[in-house]
Amino acid sequence: MSESTEPVVAEDSDARIRDFEQSLARLEQIVQTLEQGELSLEASLQQFEQGVKLANACQGALEAAELKVEQLVEQNGLQQTLSFDDADE
Secondary structure, three states: OOOOOHHHHHHHHHHHHHHHHHHHHHHHHHHHHHHHOOOOHHHHHHHHHHHHHHHHHHHHHHHHHHHHHHHHHHHOOOOOOOOOOHHHO
16 A cells, blocks of 8 residues: 655655744854854854855745745646735735
8 A cells, every 4th residue: 555645745845844943043143142242262163154054045035936836836726926025016
């Protein structure tokens, strides 16, 4: 008997959302710490390096989510879509 992969996909998606949210929260903590200006130069550089890695990871996750939305829209045959940049207007 074969098992459905749908729950695994949902769990994987939930894990990615949690990872993104945790990364974003950690990035915000790093920014606050750096803004306080109380770290040594070496510690500040370490925090900054970690922040850059987290920012890149978050950007990649957002790009993947945008691609997924575009694929879902295309698969469902929606006639008109707005780019994410146009949504604010």
